[in-house]
Amino acid sequence: MKYRNSLSNRKLNIVFKWEWLLVILIIGISIVNGRLSPHFWSYTGIMDSLAVFLEKGFMVLSMTLVLIIGDIDISVASIVALSSVLMAMSYKLGLPMAVAILVALATGAGCGYLNGLLISLVPGLSAIIVTLAGSSIYRGIAYILLGDQAIGGFPSWYSYLAWGYVGKTNIPFVMVVFVGCAIIYGLLLHRTAWGRKVYAMGINPVAARFSGVPIAQMKQIIFTLNGLMAGIAAIFLTSKLGSSRPNIATGYELEVIAIAVLGGVSPSGGKGGIVGVCLALILMRLLRYGMGLVNVPGQVMMVIIGIVLVGVVMLPNIFSSRGGKRRTKEIQ
Amino acid sequence: MGFLEVDSVVDREDRYILELKGISKFFPGLKALDRVDFNLRAGEIHAIVGENGAGKSTLIKIITGVYQPDEGDIFYEGNTVIFHNPTVANRYQIAAVYQQPASFPHLTVTENIFLGHPIIHPTTKKLMWKEMKEEAKRLLRSLGSDINPSVTMSSLSVAQQQIVEIAKALSVNARILIMDEPTASLTRRETEDLYNIARKLRNDGVSIILISHLFEDVYEIADRVTVLRDGKSMGTWNVNEIDEKDLIKAMVGREISQLFPKNKVSFGKELLRVEGLSRLGYFSDISFSLRAGEIVGFSGLVGSGRTEVAQSIFGIAPVDAGKILVEGKEVSIKNPMEAISYGIGYLPEDRLEQGLFLLLSINDNITISIIDQLTNRGWLNPPREHEISNKMLELLQIKAPGIFHPVSSLSGGNQQKVVVAKLLAARPKILIMDEPTKGVDVGAKAAIHQIMSDLVAEGLGIIMISSEMPEILGMSDNIIVMHEGRITGVFSRSEATQEKLMEAAVKVDRLTQVVS
Numbered sequence: 001m002k003y004r005n006s007l008s009n010r011k012l013n014i015v016f017k018w019e020w021l022l023v024i025l026i027i028g029i030s031i032v033n034g035r036l037s038p039h040f041w042s043y044t045g046i047m048d049s050l051a052v053f054l055e056k057g058f059m060v061l062s063m064t065l066v067l068i069i070g071d072i073d074i075s076v077a078s079i080v081a082l083s084s085v086l087m088a089m090s091y092k093l094g095l096p097m098a099v100a101i102l103v104a105l106a107t108g109a110g111c112g113y114l115n116g117l118l119i120s121l122v123p124g125l126s127a128i129i130v131t132l133a134g135s136s137i138y139r140g141i142a143y144i145l146l147g148d149q150a151i152g153g154f155p156s157w158y159s160y161l162a163w164g165y166v167g168k169t170n171i172p173f174v175m176v177v178f179v180g181c182a183i184i185y186g187l188l189l190h191r192t193a194w195g196r197k198v199y200a201m202g203i204n205p206v207a208a209r210f211s212g213v214p215i216a217q218m219k220q221i222i223f224t225l226n227g228l229m230a231g232i233a234a235i236f237l238t239s240k241l242g243s244s245r246p247n248i249a250t251g252y253e254l255e256v257i258a259i260a261v262l263g264g265v266s267p268s269g270g271k272g273g274i275v276g277v278c279l280a281l282i283l284m285r286l287l288r289y290g291m292g293l294v295n296v297p298g299q300v301m302m303v304i305i306g307i308v309l310v311g312v313v314m315l316p317n318i319f320s321s322r323g324g325k326r327r328t329k330e331i332q
Numbered sequence: 333m334g335f336l337e338v339d340s341v342v343d344r345e346d347r348y349i350l351e352l353k354g355i356s357k358f359f360p361g362l363k364a365l366d367r368v369d370f371n372l373r374a375g376e377i378h379a380i381v382g383e384n385g386a387g388k389s390t391l392i393k394i395i396t397g398v399y400q401p402d403e404g405d406i407f408y409e410g411n412t413v414i415f416h417n418p419t420v421a422n423r424y425q426i427a428a429v430y431q432q433p434a435s436f437p438h439l440t441v442t443e444n445i446f447l448g449h450p451i452i453h454p455t456t457k458k459l460m461w462k463e464m465k466e467e468a469k470r471l472l473r474s475l476g477s478d479i480n481p482s483v484t485m486s487s488l489s490v491a492q493q494q495i496v497e498i499a500k501a502l503s504v505n506a507r508i509l510i511m512d513e514p515t516a517s518l519t520r521r522e523t524e525d526l527y528n529i530a531r532k533l534r535n536d537g538v539s540i541i542l543i544s545h546l547f548e549d550v551y552e553i554a555d556r557v558t559v560l561r562d563g564k565s566m567g568t569w570n571v572n573e574i575d576e577k578d579l580i581k582a583m584v585g586r587e588i589s590q591l592f593p594k595n596k597v598s599f600g601k602e603l604l605r606v607e608g609l610s611r612l613g614y615f616s617d618i619s620f621s622l623r624a625g626e627i628v629g630f631s632g633l634v635g636s637g638r639t640e641v642a643q644s645i646f647g648i649a650p651v652d653a654g655k656i657l658v659e660g661k662e663v664s665i666k667n668p669m670e671a672i673s674y675g676i677g678y679l680p681e682d683r684l685e686q687g688l689f690l691l692l693s694i695n696d697n698i699t700i701s702i703i704d705q706l707t708n709r710g711w712l713n714p715p716r717e718h719e720i721s722n723k724m725l726e727l728l729q730i731k732a733p734g735i736f737h738p739v740s741s742l743s744g745g746n747q748q749k750v751v752v753a754k755l756l757a758a759r760p761k762i763l764i765m766d767e768p769t770k771g772v773d774v775g776a777k778a779a780i781h782q783i784m785s786d787l788v789a790e791g792l793g794i795i796m797i798s799s800e801m802p803e804i805l806g807m808s809d810n811i812i813v814m815h816e817g818r819i820t821g822v823f824s825r826s827e828a829t830q831e832k833l834m835e836a837a838v839k840v841d842r843l844t845q846v847v848s
Binding site: 199211 | 687
């Protein structure tokens with residue numbers, strides 16, 4: 001019984017960390033991609049291909065917190081759509097673009113706050129039900145407001161957000177913002193008391209409550225953050241597309257959750273970290289890039305991504321269930 | 333020749349439908365049953381009584397095939413049998429009815445009764461619902477009940493659900509019926525009805541094993557009673573040959589074998605006062621006080637409301653009425669965070685469910701409830717955390733290779749010490765410890781008792797909930813006994829005896845209810 005698991009030793013833990021597996025996969029896919037395309041191994045190629053993917057990255061960061069506390073938020077893609085539509089409409093109504101951007105942030109945070117309020121106040125309502133309802137409500141409102149139209153014609157500086165570079169360098173602006181956000185989330189989760197409580201909540205909510213962790217308040221904050229990040233994603237996505245329409249970001253929630261899980265975040269709570277999900281974000285982008293090189297159609301891409309996700313997540317379970325079977329045999 | 337005839341008469345009278353001989357069952361670090369003998373005659377009601385943890389449930393699980401005994405033999409009508417699993421036990425027509433009916437709430441009564449053995453048309457293999465419904469109705473009526481077999485289980489009261497469970501047992505022609513605390517959640521009237529059903533079944537030749545905390549059950553309907561204590565059988569009596577006093581003695585009459593390191597401490601000021609605390613459906617009119625240096629023991633049976641009182645003081649479940657005063661000042665505690673801020677610490681009963689974060693390290697577990705105070709403007713301050721954790725490791729003699737190991741790698745006793753460490757790290761003045769030594773080995777037990785003694789010597793006050801008599805008697809300065817949500821006895825250390833506590837804990841107050 002005593003110290004039965006030598007893997008729990010801290011040093012060994014570092015060696016066998018999930019993140020290393022992701023690094024190996026990233027290297028592997030990069031090599032394959034390099035073979036497929038002579039243009040792959042170029043600074044701008046890698047940077048730009050990552051940059052166009054980053055609006056999902058913003059959402060992954062906060063989704064990581066949601067999953068660590070053992071909840072889920074499937075309304076984020078709809079929040080992106082509503083934030084984008086409201087931003088575009090405010091601009092069309094004559095508000096300055098800067099104010100319209102604030103509208104997007106407020107919309108995102110507001111939707112997230114509403115999710116959190118329902119989840120933390122009504123004990124019987126689970127996150128999956130609330131955000132499933134939210135998912136259709138938020139996008140539904142976007143459709144009611146805009147119908148099948150699209151709104152474009154934003155000021156030229158607005159497209160800089162998604163397409164521009166910082167100063168005279170060739171670092172994409174969105175990359176800088178993302179790295180900043182990732183660092184903030186990393187510090188918040190791994191270097192503050194608040195982050196410690198996030199993990200405690202996910203591992204054992206009852207014990208967390210008994211230990212004085214303010215569960216309802218923390219859920220409220222985390223879901224609001226998740227909405228806010230969807231608002232940020234809406235700003236960059238709309239900038240990238242050049243126009244807003246109610247059907248943007250369709251299906252993003254699945255990919256965002258998939259990236260987080262691929263990054264080592266357990267949907268049952270308590271596990272995972274920001275470094276892992278950032279690596280998974282890169283991995284997912286490289287995978288899509290490679291498939292694009294060999295002309296895999298979009299729908300097939302989704303199938304392959306699904307298979308990769310299930311396969312990678314199954315890996316540790318395969319090992320542990322084998323161990324489990326052996327143990328029950330011994331008992332019999 | 334005549335001699336032989338007499339012999340055969342005795343043989344017939346003592347023919348056992350079920351006989352257990354020398355049954356032992358071991359769990360890691362625990363001897364749950366120690367060479368227990370038990371027998372059951374055809375058509376009798378045989379009660380099994382004992383304290384919490386005496387081995388009643390384990391014995392039942394062996395009879396129903398959930399557990400296999402490590403030693404001993406089981407005879408069914410004189411033949412050796414092995415109950416590999418519950419299905420085998422079912423084949424021997426053994427059925428059980430539990431306190432909380434293990435039924436399917438969304439299915440109908442008929443479906444519940446015939447689950448697993450439906451009536452099927454011999455040729456078409458169709459389910460014959462009409463016949464099943466008729467049969468269900470007949471069975472229920474034979475039990476004196478007019479429950480509609482078409483309603484769902486969830487629409488019935490607990491008492492009605494139990495009757496359905498009994499009907500289910502009858503539908504498989506059960507010859508041995510186990511009733512586990514059947515009256516625990518019933519009203520007086522329902523209890524009477526259940527007694528009548530039990531008597532009727534006995535007269536029809538069914539053998540009933542009755543597990544109960546309540547002596548009233550035993551004396552009302554049982555023919556014989558077997559007493560279990562610490563996994564051993566203390567004997568079997570005909571109910572009319574043993575009175576309540578002797579029965580209590582048999583249940584608790586052990587010598588206190590462990591030494592409790594309880595030092596005499598002079599009491600200081602009042603730390604906590606509780607006045608008329610009530611929570612509807614759980615407890616009512618609870619008043620007591622706790623002084624510095626004092627250990628107040630809460631005794632009583634599982635389910636008597638002790639844990640609920642503790643959790644209400646700690647802010648987990650709100651009270652409906654009453655006052656809580658901490659150091660003379662009335663406080664309103666709405667959540668554990670506030671309780672901790674008032675210097676109240678709670679050691680929960682179930683360390684795995686309520687106390688530990690198995691995936692987190694020992695350090696993270698110890699510091700979680702004070703993590704805000706340990707930070708440097710919100711940023712984690714590992715050196716300070718580690719200092720406190722290492723100090724706790726040393727203070728509580730937690731056997732671990734270091735504070736970075738996950739608590740899942742520790743033994744039960746050391747895990748419990750980690751939960752205690754988490755509590756003490758918050759520097760509480762008032763400690764509520766719910767079953768502080770449950771499931772830990774003797775060594776860790778003594779160590780935890782020593783820690784408790786040291787803490788009160790430093791001026792803390794401890795409320796200790798325990799179902800273990802020796803622990804209550806050995807550690808408490810004053811003892812409060814609860815029964816069905818009320819305080820039924822208050823004893824000082826010097827006047828308390830096991831018998832007095834047990835008497836207060838099983839207090840029969842149903843007789844007063846029957847009038848109303």
